[in-house]
Amino acid sequence: MPKTIIEPFRIKAVEPIRLTTAEQRRELLEAARLNVFKLHADDVLIDLLTDSGTGAMSANQWAAMMQGDESYAGAQSFFRLEKVIQRITGYPFFIPTHQGRAAERILFSVATKPGDVIPNNTHFDTTRANLEYGQAVAVDLVIPEGLQPQNTHPFKGNIDLERVEDLLKRDADRIPFGMITITNNSGGGQPVSLENIRAYSELLKRYDKPLILDVCRFAENAMFIKLREPGMENRTIESIVHEMFSYADGCTMSAKKDGMVNIGGFIALRDERWVEAARNLLILTEGFPTYGGLAGRDLDALAVGLEEVMQEDYLRYRLRTAEYLGQRLQETGIAIVQPPGGHAVYLDAKDFLPHLPKEQYPAWSLCNALYLQGGIRGVEIGSVMFGKRLDDGTETYHSMELVRLAFPRRVYTQSHFDYVAEVLCELKQNAKSVRGVRITKQTRFLRHFTAECDWA
Numbered sequence: 001m002p003k004t005i006i007e008p009f010r011i012k013a014v015e016p017i018r019l020t021t022a023e024q025r026r027e028l029l030e031a032a033r034l035n036v037f038k039l040h041a042d043d044v045l046i047d048l049l050t051d052s053g054t055g056a057m058s059a060n061q062w063a064a065m066m067q068g069d070e071s072y073a074g075a076q077s078f079f080r081l082e083k084v085i086q087r088i089t090g091y092p093f094f095i096p097t098h099q100g101r102a103a104e105r106i107l108f109s110v111a112t113k114p115g116d117v118i119p120n121n122t123h124f125d126t127t128r129a130n131l132e133y134g135q136a137v138a139v140d141l142v143i144p145e146g147l148q149p150q151n152t153h154p155f156k157g158n159i160d161l162e163r164v165e166d167l168l169k170r171d172a173d174r175i176p177f178g179m180i181t182i183t184n185n186s187g188g189g190q191p192v193s194l195e196n197i198r199a200y201s202e203l204l205k206r207y208d209k210p211l212i213l214d215v216c217r218f219a220e221n222a223m224f225i226k227l228r229e230p231g232m233e234n235r236t237i238e239s240i241v242h243e244m245f246s247y248a249d250g251c252t253m254s255a256k257k258d259g260m261v262n263i264g265g266f267i268a269l270r271d272e273r274w275v276e277a278a279r280n281l282l283i284l285t286e287g288f289p290t291y292g293g294l295a296g297r298d299l300d301a302l303a304v305g306l307e308e309v310m311q312e313d314y315l316r317y318r319l320r321t322a323e324y325l326g327q328r329l330q331e332t333g334i335a336i337v338q339p340p341g342g343h344a345v346y347l348d349a350k351d352f353l354p355h356l357p358k359e360q361y362p363a364w365s366l367c368n369a370l371y372l373q374g375g376i377r378g379v380e381i382g383s384v385m386f387g388k389r390l391d392d393g394t395e396t397y398h399s400m401e402l403v404r405l406a407f408p409r410r411v412y413t414q415s416h417f418d419y420v421a422e423v424l425c426e427l428k429q430n431a432k433s434v435r436g437v438r439i440t441k442q443t444r445f446l447r448h449f450t451a452e453c454d455w456a
């Protein structure tokens with residue numbers, strides 16, 4: 001069998017992308033106050049800002065959209081999607097929402113109270129924010145390997161069961177349920193093993209606590225299990241997915257990831273306990289329970305997307321993309337977080353730009369340099385995102401300075417990634433000339449979205 005893993009699709013509709021000159025990019029970036037979030041998307045050649053809602057739908061999904069039933073109540077689209085979700089998850093109750101954070105907000109509103117404690121491998125930022133909004137405490141308990149960038153543990157997203165048990169012994173009364181995020185987005189898109197989910201579920205059961213999965217990338221996680229977990233190599237993705245869900249009692253999902261759609265999300269639950277309250281809240285803030293803030297056509301596109309995402313040739317190509325770019329970068333001596341996750345490659349900016357002190361935001365500067373060099377947009381995961389300027393004018397800094405290159409699903413081909421590797425390689429040779437930045441204007445919260453900068 002040939003070794004080249006190809007994109008398992010051909011292209012039916014194209015969207016032109018435009019290469020600007022270096023001079024234009026300098027002007028555009030300076031007009032954007034050295035913040036790539038402020039660029040117009042059509043001034044970006046390869047956009048690796050996020051894999052969320054940026055994927056391409058298939059011809060079958062577009063066809064399904066024409067079947068969308070836009071009835072306010074009881075639309076056929078709802079029942080078609082419900083059937084798919086019931087089959088995949090094994091859970092009878094399904095509640096559509098407009099995206100993942102709405103699912104979180106609704107579930108947490110009905111299932112947590114102030115002072116509750118929720119363990120997770122790593123809470124995604126909207127998950128943490130929605131829990132904290134309800135005055136619950138979000139506790140991150142990923143295994144120690146998950147925090148070591150160069151560690152090549154195959155399941156760096158696993159939760160540390162000993163620490164979960166300590167928490168349960170100490171605080172069981174305050175824990176309404178446990179969560180686990182598959183794959184672990186905030187931990188580099190690292191997978192969780194089936195063994196870890198099963199053991200976590202058994203541990204929670206001993207304390208009579210349900211398990212809720214954050215399943216934004218359930219199919220990518222299942223493919224990692226097939227490729228890396230002993231004894232799993234001959235199983236179908238669907239059977240691995242089924243087993244993952246069988247250990248849990250419910251899930252929240254952002255369909256903008258492995259739902260293969262541009263908008264959507266849902267809650268699915270095994271028993272009735274939270275369903276009625278969640279549906280009542282849904283009516284208040286999202287819409288009637290059979291559409292939940294989405295159009296009927298969105299539900300139909302998702303029903304098809306959930307089937308397509310579990311196709312093995314797609315997943316093989318998907319995970320290979322990150323691995324391929326990771327290998328190309330390593331060959332040129334560019335340090336990345338190991339091993340590459342499912343949806344992104346993370347560059348280590350401290351290693352790339354050793355001449356820049358943390359006060360000049362190396363990862364932010366690398367992001368800017370990547371745009372200037374080749375029109376590529378990544379996102380800073382460093383001290384602009386996680387640091388803070390305190391009232392006395394001093395700064396706090398993040399432990400790591402990373403640039404995330406996230407891959408939209410089915411959008412770019414291998415030559416696009418060859419181009420990304422080439423641009424990074426050129427940039428590496430001129431790394432010394434990359435200039436740092438200082439922040440000239442910022443907000444108190446989530447400053448990275450709107451910060452304005454100048455050259456340091």
Ligand SMILES: *Cc1c(COP(=O)(O)O)cnc(C)c1O
Pocket residue numbers: 052099100101102124126127181185186214216253254255256257264265
């Ligand atoms: C994206 C994401 C969410 C939130 O979903 P949105 O659709 O962006 O609201 C929650 N958890 C994880 C792991 C995610 O990746």
